Amino acid sequence: MKKIILVCLSIACVWAAGINDESIGLRKVSLMDENKVKIEDINYSAQPPGMSTRFDRSFENAPPMIPHDLDGLLPITTELNMCTTCHMPEFAKDVGSTSVPKSHLVDLRTGKDDKGMLDGSRYNCVQCHAPQANTEPLVKNKFHPNFRDEKSKTSSNLIDILNQGVK
Known part of the structure; x- marks a missing residue:
């Protein structure tokens, strides 16, 4: 119920602020008109x-x-x-x-x-x-990963480190 209220409040805030729905999504078209969707x-x-x-x-x-x-x-x-x-x-x-x-x-x-x-x-x-x-990515970012070692770029050690820091 809290999630529904938060979503409704968020929509109301966007609407009250006068934000155009074409500026919200990545497609830059009206979110109310699926006829303009270009796949x-x-x-x-x-x-x-x-x-x-x-x-x-x-x-x-x-x-x-x-x-x-x-x-x-x-x-x-x-x-x-x-x-x-x-x-x-x-x-x-x-x-x-x-x-x-x-x-x-x-x-x-x-x-x-x-x-x-x-x-x-x-x-x-x-x-x-x-x-x-x-x-090309829809949204540019400047993230560059830091790997602990070169092997981590191509393989997983998740099972070995999963509980690191957990007591």
Whole structure:
């Protein structure tokens, strides 16, 4: 209930201040008129798995972006996940792909080791991992990540540092 009141108050403040709804969103069109929506043609990587250039992570332990084409790999379901055929630890080294980190093989809610199996809450890879695209960001920023070491640009140590500072 508090959230609804806050949202309503926020909208009322924007309306009372006379802020044009075209200046609020990233699209710079009226938020009330979906007829003016222009869907951009985004150039995603068309390279097949293993042939593309990988981007560094945006920050330490950020989910890496998907550097290859996803044709034939979607949809991802609990019964069929094509990502695991290359990215599970037992296959990754042989095919030269990035292995899922140890954090994906543990139930982070309970700490239970899933004994080499992908945790059930981690099956939907594209929930966190997005395809790389050749596009300009909608909003410029000056953020530059600080990695603890060079390896952190391409791999995760989340499971090892997850409880750092927790007593």
